[in-house]
Amino acid sequence: MDLTPVKIRGRKRRHPASVLTEKIQSVSQVFTPEANTSCQKKYKKRKDTVPAMPTLQGLPQELLEIIFLDSMNIALPQSSPALGRRLSSHAITMDFTMRSFFHTVDHKTNHRDRVKTSDPTLQSELLACRFFTWDFFRKYVERAHDAMIKLRGKAWEKTGVEVPGVREFDGLWPFRFTNITYLSFAEGFHIPEKLLHGPWTKDKASLLYVLVSLNGEIDWSGSLSGETAKSGIRQAIKESNEHAVAALAVLLGVPKAITTDMLRCAVIDYGCSINILRHLLFNAQVLAWDTSRDLLDFHDPGLWAWAESHSEKGAILKNMLRKADAFDLEFFFESEDTWREIVPFPYGGSKFDARTAFDNAMVKELLGAHTDEMGDANITTSAWRLVEVGRVVLFNEGQYEGRLATVVEIIDHKRVLVDGPSEKAFVPRQEVALAKLSLTPIVIPKLPRASGVGHVAKKWEEHKVQQKFDESTWAKKRAAMQKRRGLNDFERFKVLKMRKQARYEVQKTFAKIRASAKA
Incomplete structure (x- = not known):
C-alpha cells in the first residue's frame, strides 16, 4: 500500500544537538588563516576610501568665524538657521560691525586726507539686522572709542585731551554727537524699514533720530520705506513722540512728502x-512753493477753522502757518525760554546745506547767504602757518636752539611731539612747548600721525627739508646774524671801517650826480 505524502505547515524544527555543532563549526572557521586574510583585505579597502569634505555647518566654530569675518558676507548667517545661531554671538556681531564701520576709514591720517572705503549697501544691510538696536549702537560707540584711544598711542594718554565718546549721546543733542568722526558712517546709507514705523519706544526713536542726524536716507526707489515712513509719522504724532516726528519730518520734508492731511x-x-x-x-x-495746493496748503479751511475755535493755541497756529507760507518760519521762537526742552532739529553734513542739497536755483537763493558783488576785487585768505602734523619748526631756545624738527603729533593746545632727523643737526623725538618753537612755511605733506622715526627720516630726505630751509631768506639772515655774533673786537673794527668806506663812496657818487644836475 502506497502512502500519500502530506506537507506539514510551519517551520521545521531542528534538534538542539545539530544546532550546537553548526555553531562550533562557524566559530572554528573564523580563526582559520583564510578568514584572517579576508578580514585584512576588507579592512584595507575601508582604509583606502577618501572621506567627504565637510560643509560649512560641519566646520569647527573657530574656522567658521574666521571665514565669516574675512569674507564680510552678511548673507552667510542668513542662509541657514544653523549658521545663523553659530554666527550670532555678541563678539562676532561686534567684530563684524567694527569691520563694516570703524575699520573702513584710515584714522591715522589727517581728517581731510583720510581714505574711506565704507560701503553704504553693507552698512544698510547691517543696520536692518535684528540685533542692531539702540543698546547695541551705544556698545559699538564704546568699542570704537576704545579703539580710537588705542590707535592714538601712549602720547595722548598723558595729555588729558578727552576723545568724545558715548556720553555725547546723552540728551540727543546733534551738535555734540555729529562731531564724532570715528563712527565712519558711509555717505548715502539707508535707514532700515524696521525703524520707520511704530509702535514707538524711547530706544527705537533715539536710534532713528541719531541715524537721521548722521545723514541717513530713505530708499525711495528700491523699497516701500517711504510709505512706511508716512504711516509711521502719523503714529508718532498720535503717541506724541517728538524724536520720531523730528526724524521722520526731515526724511519726508525734502522729497515733498509732508501733506495737508498730516497737518490736519x-x-x-x-x-x-x-x-x-x-x-x-x-x-x-522748504519746498512748499513748488508743491501743488492739493498736496500741501497752509491756508486749508479746516486748519484755520480749528485755529478760530481755540484762542491760545489758535493764535500760535495762525502765526506759524503765515510764516511757513511766506517761508519765514524759524525753528525756535524769539519769546521761548524753554528751548532746552524742545527736541532740536536733526541736522548734519552737507545734506542740510541749502547751497548743495537742492537743485533749484530759486531755493538756493532764498536759503543761501546773500553776498554783494565787489567788482573786480580779488579776495584771498591770509597765509596762516598752522600747527599741524608735518609742519617744520625751528627751536628758539634751549639745548637745540637753531635746529629744525617736524611736528609728529599734537598733544594739546600748548605742546607738540617733534622729531628732527636731519644729519646736519639731529633732534631726538621729544615733547616741546609751542612757546619755544617758530613755525616755518615748510610742511611735509600727508605725514601720518605718530609716524615712526624711520618713516619721518625717509619723508625728510624725500622732500629735502634741510635744503629748502637753507636756501630761504630766513636761514640766510639767521646765518649772517650768527656770524656777526661770533666776531672778535678786531673783526668788528674792520667791519666798521669797511662800512665807513662804503658810505663814503655812496656820498661821493651822489655829490657828482647833484653837481651834474645843477650844471
Whole structure:
C-alpha cells in the first residue's frame, strides 16, 4: 500500500544537538588563516576610501568665524538657521560691525586726507539686522572709542585731551554727537524699514533720530520705506513722540512728502502739539512753493477753522502757518525760554546745506547767504602757518636752539611731539612747548600721525627739508646774524671801517650826480 505524502505547515524544527555543532563549526572557521586574510583585505579597502569634505555647518566654530569675518558676507548667517545661531554671538556681531564701520576709514591720517572705503549697501544691510538696536549702537560707540584711544598711542594718554565718546549721546543733542568722526558712517546709507514705523519706544526713536542726524536716507526707489515712513509719522504724532516726528519730518520734508492731511492729523485729530507742529511746518515750508495746493496748503479751511475755535493755541497756529507760507518760519521762537526742552532739529553734513542739497536755483537763493558783488576785487585768505602734523619748526631756545624738527603729533593746545632727523643737526623725538618753537612755511605733506622715526627720516630726505630751509631768506639772515655774533673786537673794527668806506663812496657818487644836475 502506497502512502500519500502530506506537507506539514510551519517551520521545521531542528534538534538542539545539530544546532550546537553548526555553531562550533562557524566559530572554528573564523580563526582559520583564510578568514584572517579576508578580514585584512576588507579592512584595507575601508582604509583606502577618501572621506567627504565637510560643509560649512560641519566646520569647527573657530574656522567658521574666521571665514565669516574675512569674507564680510552678511548673507552667510542668513542662509541657514544653523549658521545663523553659530554666527550670532555678541563678539562676532561686534567684530563684524567694527569691520563694516570703524575699520573702513584710515584714522591715522589727517581728517581731510583720510581714505574711506565704507560701503553704504553693507552698512544698510547691517543696520536692518535684528540685533542692531539702540543698546547695541551705544556698545559699538564704546568699542570704537576704545579703539580710537588705542590707535592714538601712549602720547595722548598723558595729555588729558578727552576723545568724545558715548556720553555725547546723552540728551540727543546733534551738535555734540555729529562731531564724532570715528563712527565712519558711509555717505548715502539707508535707514532700515524696521525703524520707520511704530509702535514707538524711547530706544527705537533715539536710534532713528541719531541715524537721521548722521545723514541717513530713505530708499525711495528700491523699497516701500517711504510709505512706511508716512504711516509711521502719523503714529508718532498720535503717541506724541517728538524724536520720531523730528526724524521722520526731515526724511519726508525734502522729497515733498509732508501733506495737508498730516497737518490736519496733528492739529485736528491729536490736539495740536506746538512742538510736533514745529517740526512738520519747518520741514514742509522748504519746498512748499513748488508743491501743488492739493498736496500741501497752509491756508486749508479746516486748519484755520480749528485755529478760530481755540484762542491760545489758535493764535500760535495762525502765526506759524503765515510764516511757513511766506517761508519765514524759524525753528525756535524769539519769546521761548524753554528751548532746552524742545527736541532740536536733526541736522548734519552737507545734506542740510541749502547751497548743495537742492537743485533749484530759486531755493538756493532764498536759503543761501546773500553776498554783494565787489567788482573786480580779488579776495584771498591770509597765509596762516598752522600747527599741524608735518609742519617744520625751528627751536628758539634751549639745548637745540637753531635746529629744525617736524611736528609728529599734537598733544594739546600748548605742546607738540617733534622729531628732527636731519644729519646736519639731529633732534631726538621729544615733547616741546609751542612757546619755544617758530613755525616755518615748510610742511611735509600727508605725514601720518605718530609716524615712526624711520618713516619721518625717509619723508625728510624725500622732500629735502634741510635744503629748502637753507636756501630761504630766513636761514640766510639767521646765518649772517650768527656770524656777526661770533666776531672778535678786531673783526668788528674792520667791519666798521669797511662800512665807513662804503658810505663814503655812496656820498661821493651822489655829490657828482647833484653837481651834474645843477650844471
